[in-house]
Amino acid sequence: MSKGVTPQSKDYSKWYTDVVQKAELADYSPVKGCMVIRPYGYALWENIRNTLDAMFKATGHVNAYFPMLIPESFLKREAEHVEGFAPELAVVTHGGGKLLEEPLVIRPTSETIIWSMYKKWINSYRDLPLLINQWANVVRWEMRTRLFLRTTEFLWQEGHTAHASEKEAREEAYKMIDVYREFAESYMAMPVIVGKKTENEKFAGAVETYSIEAMMGDMRALQSGTSHYLGQNFAKAFDVTFQNENNELEYVYASSWGVSTRLVGALIMSHGDDKGLILPPHLAPYQVVIVPIYRDAAGRSAVMSFVNQISESLAKSAVRYHVDLRDTVSPGFKFNDWEMKGVPLRLEVGPRDVETGNVVLARRDNGEKKSLSKDSFLSTVTALLESIQKEMFQKRKSFREQNTIDIRDYEALKEVIGKGGFARAYWDGSGDDEKQIQEETKASIRCIPFEQDGTEGECFYTGRKTKKRVILAKAY
């Protein structure tokens, strides 16, 4: 294995795959398009999952688990839904050595199986709302895959809720996209634009789709989470009705929302540099790594007793730390290794420090390295981690702002997309206009941001007056 990774400036996507592999996040599996999530990458995913899970529960949701195999006929119940997924299904045709009477689809998403159950569970308005989430794996036979960003099998979370009114279901969809925004910004240190998808870009079977869009290090957009207001589409397809308070039979209103292991990719491409990952303290598997340095047994015992004092104190303040005890690699190797893995803070503790009661502290995000007393490190480490978290967010936010350009005409769009970045523009075009633009520029309308300033301008494509502004960019 060679040292370092391909520089971002040389080949961004090579940089990305290098980092994923050298930081030991994931590896290729024997099956095309699938990946093995290695322990360090999985620890990152677990932190993402645990945080989100707590947020879902705090907003009144519960977890359940639905099976992975779905009768093929279920997928055909909702016409648009089927159309959306048909080409990317993996289908099981044999079981127990025999041809199955009805093929089973490996879930590409669980709407259909969940709604078939909701039919049994929902009879009255008293059964509503039903607020269920599941953590699961899904399979989509994509043509082109990339580690974490698009793999054949991926891990995700899918919330499926049923409500007695349109208003409540719409509110749920809004609430959950805001949960995702909060998570992206406060935990991933990744600023996002929250908005509505155009008709062309929305989820098959949804009435409206909302998404959070983030700018990656190469200035392309990554859709990082989605939430859908599904109206009564699935209720009608699966005949899920309830009796309301006026004794009338009504179809239920639905929402669904999800994020996936793609978020790990978002994390990598939001913050990483040519030395590897840079992880935000709120999600880093290790927030502090300690590298003890010594020459002999006597040195070791002196250094280790000093290190133990530090780690006990870190444990008390609930800092996630790791002491790198490997004695088969040199300290210099360890420094590079942990930088590749993006650990926010590194402590170097050697005989020199033991003598003076100091530690050498290095920050991953800005490269700062300084010596300070052990005690002042311990009393400030929690605050330091918090300020790194905030600085990382601010850095990404100003990066995005610097690379978001207001455009007035089509030529300007081509220029922005050619250079890389987000284009913000008044828009009043049609779905066909949108397709045309995508064909010609490779850029798509990422979303219609919720935040609109209400001013009127001319659509950059049609010239018509409109108050609606959109974000356009090349997307992953």
Added chain:
RNA sequence: CGGGAUGUAGCGCAGCCCGGUUAGCGCGCUUCGUUCGGGACGAAGAGGCCGGAGGUUCAAAUCCUCUCAUCCCGACCA
């Protein structure tokens, strides 16, 4: 499914055009010694049906045919 490329040690590659000793190199791995505050060094080792099948030839990693697989670029997508 269209376009391009590649399969040789765990990983990355050279060798192939122009067939010919025992198939090399770097990293990694093993053992020993010296090292250890920014990817240590030396010595000695281990590790290969050259993707698979068929053919041409006295002789094939090398030439021919078929096949399988993977990667990159396009249309689809969290």
